[in-house]
Amino acid sequence: MPKNTQISKAVIKRLPRYRRYLKELMADGVDKISSKEFSQLTGYTASQIRQDLNNFGGFGQQGYGYNVEALFEEISSILGLDREYKMVLVGGGNLGQALANYTHYSNMGFIVECIFEVNPRLIGMRINGIKVRDYEELVDYLKENSVDIGIICTTKNTAQEVSDKLCEGGVRGIWNFTALDVSVPKGVALENVHLSDSLHSLAYYMMENSQ
């Protein structure tokens, strides 16, 4: 139960990371952890961890710490990972195909229903079980099916058009892998993965290190 103040982006970015470590702890059979121990594990300060978690509620117990499994469930719920998301991916090239698979099989609850493509050689095929449809069918498909998230993996120059069609078609989230910062209407969530930007930052830090 979130308090009604807006949570900062910085906090939200840390939650999936906390969750990953909690999952590992569960796998290792650890059932309680203090903010201090969790700090050593994650690299965030104990103070920040407590501060972050208390945005959402008091999940710990004084003198004891946090129950690993309970905290994992709480964070999962906060992130909305206790539901299912239907997704479509647009742009079934090399990277698109790989991402469709990755997303579908590595993340519980995120279901990639199909891939939309313009290349006639791919249309009609199945890629690891995920059907490839004609991009022309996208708008109709969205009319007939409820889709939560659209993944954009096209070229830069069609990205905005694709995003518009997805948003008009009723998706509530866009996961964008193109180099374009697409704009989405209010009420649609947007997450960009700019791979080249990431690589370019890496280049910077390499140079900085060697000075």
Next chain:
Amino acid sequence: MPKNTQISKAVIKRLPRYRRYLKELMADGVDKISSKEFSQLTGYTASQIRQDLNNFGGFGQQGYGYNVEALFEEISSILGLDREYKMVLVGGGNLGQALANYTHYSNMGFIVECIFEVNPRLIGMRINGIKVRDYEELVDYLKENSVDIGIICTTKNTAQEVSDKLCEGGVRGIWNFTALDVSVPKGVALENVHLSDSLHSLAYYMMENSQ
């Protein structure tokens, strides 16, 4: 010519974005831009843009603005994009193959020399011209060849081992796509792309929107 104060991560994250927009402006034949106009384009405040750029030098001209092409070159140089980087990718699965291609062909100067894999069916093949080698050869390869950046695209449980081999082999940067936060020795730059974390943040914002 960077001043000798450490530049904050927030600034470095914005530079590739500035550069992308400058590239677009160049393609559109625009040759000067003011911080105010650039603000409208990028969504960052004019003040922040000027502040950021002045960490590295005075690239503008009072009363005029910034020369688009010159600024693009400056930022490229700051990011270290005026050199070549030799890369190897470890883990040539679905996503690894796609990333090797993407990196090799979408980014000038980032050359993926080869892919290392354990799957015997892939070893010896070429994927879009990039040779797949036996993972067993990685250590020797790094002894004989100078490699700048290692891309890790294996499963989570071998990620740290791979990272260690790459770092001992002399790479100066790690681009990590696994869900593990690998640790690298001081002097090696690390950039993580946690795809699942990104997706999980998206899920959060979708929920937040619909409340």
Next chain:
DNA sequence: TAGATTGTTAATCGATTAACAATC
């Protein structure tokens, strides 16, 4: 010269860290 816009300092805002009272 007048107008525009930078470079840079100062003010504000927000996020992180420290401290400690509450409490298990």
Next chain:
DNA sequence: TAGATTGTTAATCGATTAACAATC
């Protein structure tokens, strides 16, 4: 009860924004 550790307030730090003098 004593010890440990949270939840939360206060202090600090850093990043963003505003303001304006410098200057093209």
